[in-house]
Amino acid sequence: DFDTVDIPFSPEQVKKMTRRALALFIVALAIPLLGGASPADAQSADPALTLEQAIAVAVEQNHQLGVADAVVSHAAASTDEAKASMYPHVELWETFMRTTNPVYVFGNKLGQASFTMEDFQLDALNSPDPYNNWNTRFSVTQPVWTGGRISRHVEAAEHGQDAAAQQRKRTRQEVIHQVVEAYTGAVVADRHLMVAEESLKTAQAHVALVETMRNAGLVVESDVLQARLRESEVAEMVIRANTAIAISHAAVNRTMRGDLDTPFILPETIDVPAVPEESLDQLIAEAMMSRPDLGGAGSQLAAAGKMVDAARAEYWPTIGFAGSFEMNDKDFIGAEGTNWTLVGALQWSIFDHARSARVRQRTAQQLQAERSIKLLEQHISLQVREAFLERGAAEQRLEQARRSMELAEESMRIIENRYREGLTTLIELLDAETALTQARTRAISAGRDLLLSQATLDLAIGRK
Numbered sequence: 502d503f504d505t506v507d508i509p510f511s512p513e514q515v516k517k518m519t520r521r522a523l524a525l526f527i528v529a530l531a532i533p534l535l536g537g538a539s540p541a542d543a544q545s546a547d548p549a550l551t552l553e554q555a556i557a558v559a560v561e562q563n564h565q566l567g568v569a570d571a572v573v574s575h576a577a578a579s580t581d582e583a584k585a586s587m588y589p590h591v592e593l594w595e596t597f598m599r600t601t602n603p604v605y606v607f608g609n610k611l612g613q614a615s616f617t618m619e620d621f622q623l624d625a626l627n628s629p630d631p632y633n634n635w636n637t638r639f640s641v642t643q644p645v646w647t648g649g650r651i652s653r654h655v656e657a658a659e660h661g662q663d664a665a666a667q668q669r670k671r672t673r674q675e676v677i678h679q680v681v682e683a684y685t686g687a688v689v690a691d692r693h694l695m696v697a698e699e700s701l702k703t704a705q706a707h708v709a710l711v712e713t714m715r716n717a718g719l720v721v722e723s724d725v726l727q728a729r730l731r732e733s734e735v736a737e738m739v740i741r742a743n744t745a746i747a748i749s750h751a752a753v754n755r756t757m758r759g760d761l762d763t764p765f766i767l768p769e770t771i772d773v774p775a776v777p778e779e780s781l782d783q784l785i786a787e788a789m790m791s792r793p794d795l796g797g798a799g800s801q802l803a804a805a806g807k808m809v810d811a812a813r814a815e816y817w818p819t820i821g822f823a824g825s826f827e828m829n830d831k832d833f834i835g836a837e838g839t840n841w842t843l844v845g846a847l848q849w850s851i852f853d854h855a856r857s858a859r860v861r862q863r864t865a866q867q868l869q870a871e872r873s874i875k876l877l878e879q880h881i882s883l884q885v886r887e888a889f890l891e892r893g894a895a896e897q898r899l900e901q902a903r904r905s906m907e908l909a910e911e912s913m914r915i916i917e918n919r920y921r922e923g924l925t926t927l928i929e930l931l932d933a934e935t936a937l938t939q940a941r942t943r944a945i946s947a948g949r950d951l952l953l954s955q956a957t958l959d960l961a962i963g964r965k
Contacts, residue, residue, distance in 0.1 A: 549768040552684050555757055559680045562758040566676055569669040572669070576658075576665035583658040586644065586651045594638040595834070601631050609634035612829035614838035635832050648817025653810040661803035667797030674793070677965055681956040685949040687749035688767050689942075694742040695769075696942045701739050703931045704732040710928065773948040774955065776896050782887050784962055788885050791963035796882060798874045805867040812860040818849035821895035846927045881961065888958035895951040902947035909933075909940035 562568065600606060606629040610616045613634065619625065644651065711728045714720045751761040789795065822845045830837040850856070916933045919925040959965055 532663065546768070550765040550860045551768070554773070555684050555753065556677055556680050558757040559676050560673065563676045563756065564759050565672055566669070569665075571674040573662070573665045573669050576662040580655070580658040583651070583655045587655070588643075590642040592638075592640045592642075594636070594640070596636045596638075597833075598634045598636070599631055601629055603627060603629055605634075606632040609829065612636070612827070612838050612840070613831065615857065621810060633936045634828050635833050635835060637828040637834055637836075638825055639808065639827075640823065642821065642823040643898040646820040648812040648814040648819065650811050650819075657804040657807035657811065660800045660807065664797040664800035664804065667793040667800060670793035671797070671963075674960055674963065674965055676756065678956050678960040680753070682953055683749065683752040683756045684767075685771055685953055687746070687753050688769075688771055689946050690742065690745040690749040691767055691951050692769060692942050692945050694739070694746055696938050697735065697738040699933055699938055701732070701735045703935050704728070704735045706931065708732050711893075732828060735800040770945060771948055771952060773899070773952050776951070776955070781886060784889060784958070785882050785885050788881050788962040789878065792881055793963060795874070795877055796961075798870070798877055802870040802874060805863065805870045809860065809863040809867050812856070814864045815850070815853070815856045815859070818847055819843075820847050822846065869945065884957070884961040888954065888961040892951070892954040892958050895947070895954040899944070899947040899951050902944040904938070906940040906944045909937040913937045 508576070598605065598609065600609075603626060607616075607620075607626065610620060610631055708728045711720060711724050715722060715725050725907050750765070753765070754761045757763075822843070824841070824843045826839070826841045828834075828836045828839050913933045913936075916925060916930050920930045
């Protein structure tokens with residue numbers, strides 16, 4: 502016989518304790534599924550690609566800058582071509598002629614200084630035998646005064662070369678902004694995948710937990726269906742996140758070097774610099790002084806003005822001279838007969854209706870360049886204003902995201918303590934973990950927005 506032991510609990514209390522013990526037992530069985538579903542991925546020994554490194558690679562290898570370099574080289578060659586008109590034009594000719602044409606035979610014999618009295622015979626003049634002549638001619642042509650046409654074309658070409666160089670600087674700034682945008686987007690895409698994978702682990706653990714509780718008779722079948730629905734939604738998030746990573750990494754490669762498949766590793770977070778104290782008016786004034794494309798537009802305006810002057814210079818005459826030295830012989834590079842010629846010339850087009858039309862055309866192009874500068878100044882002012890306001894909004898969003906992260910961390914701390922004391926469920930704990938991860942991801946995204954907005958403002962101002 503066993504002694505009877507009095508239980509100091511009511512039947513209802515015993516029933517509640519039994520249910521609580523069963524629930525805690527189920528939770529204990531689910532802990533391996535929730536906390537150790539898969540080990541953390543091993544970190545690669547390769548160093549992560551920094552933003553500064555990505556920019557350095559792009560500055561050296563980006564194809565847009567290669568195109569801009571070619572444009573600058575073309576403009577430099579155009580300047581050299583315009584300057585070449587100022588220098589002597591030297592030519593060397595070597596020609597061979599074998600002919601029975603009476604006029605050419607007569608002239609060739611005179612050029613060779615071999616004409617004799619017998620050549621005045623009518624048969625020899627009218628029906629000459631085939632005759633050979635090698636002609637070596639060296640000539641020089643030099644303009645002396647063109648009314649300013651050549652010099653104005655040279656000055657216009659130099660302004661065009663400066664405009665190309667300014668546009669190359671602007672292209673460099675745009676490439677740097679593209680790198681910042683693509684790089685930060687790739688970092689955020691990597692982080693979003695981490696969040697999606699963590700959420701998928703949580704959803705899968707929830708399914709296992711709810712199925713265990715359903716089998717124990719603690720929940721109904723609809724709870725299992727809801728858990729599986731959430732698992733499917735999160736799995737779709739992982740698929741989208743993986744696709745976003747592939748696209749964003751290819752975008753980074755495109756901005757750097759053009760090879761879309763080069764692998765690289767990115768850091769998990771991005772350093773966000775402090776926002777300097779700057780006024781909008783100060784930034785707009787800086788942009789008007791610093792924007793390379795605005796400076797290039799000024800150079801294009803100056804070039805248009807020089808082209809107007811060049812068109813007006815056509816009303817003036819041109820003066821130049823030419824000289825040549827010639828050798829003629831029956832044999833190759835012979836000098837049986839030699840002669841020289843020196844010519845001075847003045848050319849003045851008295852009436853040319855197309856000339857006035859060209860002046861009007863160049864004047865219209867100059868006016869177009871002036872109006873384009875005004876439009877560009879308005880566009881720059883709007884760009885700076887938009888970027889300035891976006892940066893301010895991004896800074897505020899970052900503050901809110903950091904505040905949300907602090908709240909999520911505090912919530913996590915409280916729920917962890919409650920879970921240790923058995924006052925809450927593991928599901929609530931995992932939800933708190935997911936909320937904290939999402940809050941941190943939002944903070945990363947907000948940091949990226951602030952960094953990108955600063956880069957956009959720098960681009961609008963013309964910095965870097």
